Amino acid sequence: MPFINVKMSKELTADKIEAVKTELGKAISLIPGKSEAWLMVNISDNCNIYFKGTDSGNTAFVDVSIFGSASKDNCEKLTGKICEILSDIAGIPSDRVYVKFEFSDLWGYNGYMF
Numbered sequence: 001m002p003f004i005n006v007k008m009s010k011e012l013t014a015d016k017i018e019a020v021k022t023e024l025g026k027a028i029s030l031i032p033g034k035s036e037a038w039l040m041v042n043i044s045d046n047c048n049i050y051f052k053g054t055d056s057g058n059t060a061f062v063d064v065s066i067f068g069s070a071s072k073d074n075c076e077k078l079t080g081k082i083c084e085i086l087s088d089i090a091g092i093p094s095d096r097v098y099v100k101f102e103f104s105d106l107w108g109y110n111g112y113m114f
Contacts, residue, residue, distance in 0.1 A: 001067035003040045008060040011046040019089050027081040031070045058092040062099045067107045
């Protein structure tokens, strides 16, 4: 049950948003036991994001929430892939992307807790 929340300063076409979503769906499998089958994704484009005191470049902040945990190595692999996806599809350079991971054993779904 992962959730990936992407906020970016650049405005994307619907096709590019769909492409980012599709590639994130593939990338989540870099975390063992996770798949697109339970992945929820939010992509917010055209956000006012300031980095290093300015909004002069395309920038993104990505929150990855995971039910359970993951190793630092697997998180690093996913971070690299997320940066690649945002660079290739959205034109956001990797050095203007932050990726934050959160882990929890308390997730609810369909009226109950896992």
